[in-house]
Amino acid sequence: MKNSRPSETGFGFALPPEVEGLRRRVRAFVDAHVLPVEADRTTWDEHDNIRLDVLEPLRAKARTDGLWAPQTPVALGGMGLSVVARAVMYEEANRSIFGPVVFNCAAPDDGNMDVLARLASPAQQDEWLAPIVEGRVRSAFVMTEPAPGGGSDPGMIRTLAERHGDVWRVSGHKWFITGAGEAAHFILIARTDPNPDESRKHLTAFLFHKDQPGWEIVRRIPIMGPEEHGGHCELRFDGLEIPEANRLLGIGDGLKVTQVRLGTARLTHCMRWLGLAKRAMGIAQDYIDSRTGFGVRLADRESVKLMLGGLAHDIEIGRLLTMHAAWKLDQGDFARKEVSMAKLHVADTLHKAADTAIQLCGARGYSKDTILEWIYRYARQARLVDGASEVHGMVLADAYARERDDFWRWGA
Incomplete structure (x- = not known):
């Protein structure tokens, strides 16, 4: 925020002109294009979200207007906004229940794009991040497990990835994985050290594609709703093989x-x-x-x-x-x-x-x-x-x- 550091005149809370301009642009877009769609219940799907065939023209319009993937650096196809600027944009975007997904800043894709832009290698970004930024695929973050596995405490994660040469073989059970039913790209957190010490280096992150064998969606878990596209799913892993090249960061860097x-x-x-x-x-x-x-x-x-x-x-x-x-x-x-x-x-x-x-x-x-x-x-x-x-x-x-x-x- 402009003038957000202490000075002789105290704190300032004015937005920089470019961020205020962005706020106005997002507000105008939501008013003109998103709220009218939201008001028409025939545009909703059976899970109280926007129908995908209705969503795509709005996303195309957002891309044309330069209001797309605000969390991703410009060099990787996004707007490259600071976190402060995102706070301004996202608040305006969610004046409509459909706003964030139109601008490609809805969960879980929003967080997945952010972490891949910050941590993935250039080759991994080309393969795994670019299609999400472009809106060609959706993604999911696979961490939460049924008891006695990990929930709020990732240290309890039990899903195991065992190394066999240049391949990691995964077995385990996850649930409440948001967006999994529509996702093509997945970030998986699994245990790679069955006997961790106090360093908490027993978890590793991996990338996998929906078409790889060795895993399945057991069910889309019914919830109070409404639901994100792809719902909240229960997954089971039974021998999913992930190449070493698709490990995200180092072994033990999952946390x-x-x-x-x-x-x-x-x-x-x-x-x-x-x-x-x-x-x-x-x-x-x-x-x-x-x-x-x-x-x-x-x-x-x-x-x-x-x-x-x-x-x-x-x-x-x-x-x-x-x-x-x-x-x-x-x-x-x-x-x-x-x-x-x-x-x-x-x-x-x-x-x-x-x-x-x-x-x-x-x-x-x-x-x-x-x-x-x-x-x-x-x-x-x-x-x-x-x-x-x-x-x-x-x-x-x-x-x-x-x-x-x-x-x-x-x-x-």
Whole structure:
């Protein structure tokens, strides 16, 4: 952010002109091209997402307008935005429930493109990243396992990759793998040392293609929904062979891959969720402005003002937490506690926004006449995905135990 460093005049929060211009362009695109499609329920698929045949013309328009793959460097086909600029763009993009996928910045592709651009070799980027950036394929990040395997704690991962010459043979069980049903490119985290020491170098990351034998999608797991394209799937590995050339980073660097990917990915969730929270509040405000009960406009009732005032307050706190974490990531900091603070607060705020808006809109909010019920169902996952809220609370408690008053220091 412009003038974001301390100075004699204090802190500044103005966006650089080019980022403000980007915000306006994204907002105008969503208004003109995405919201009208969202409003037409015939454009939705059976999982409450945009139909793929409807999506592709919108993606082509976004590419033509230079609003495509914001997380990927320009040299690799993207917009090369800073994390701060992404925070601005993603918030505007998710004013529509279909916005992020139109701009190719929806999960899980968003995080996968980011980590491949940062960690993959040039040859791997040509083979595995470029098709995702171009929108020709989708991808999935394969980490979470059923108990007693790894979930929020990747150290518990049991899926095993054993080396046989220049090939790694994989066996194991994964589930809740977002987007797997439509993905062609996969990033897999597997155990390569069956007896790890305290260095936590027992995990390795690999790349594989959907057409390789030795693995299967057991089922697309039914959820509350709505769902990303490809759903949330259960996978089983029974001899999948991955060439050594398709190992991502070194043997034992799997935890590093997860940390690099999930740090920014958790924050991009917050960016998008803030857009949805603001949309929910806007729908509520439009309704109470025109709805009258017992001779009084709902918008004029003190109780209603208190509800929306509190919600506006929470959304703005979420924006500040998110932008601070984004700024720290741009400075090269891992921003672990800042990302955890944003994730905790924004996840709760998204649920509060949907719940408050439904309450104020009454039966209309509970119906499918608005997208509030969609946002409400979607919001419940926010406190679970990419680390449950309780895990992020423990991260903050541990950080405070180490840092004490330095927990609140200014600067990077």
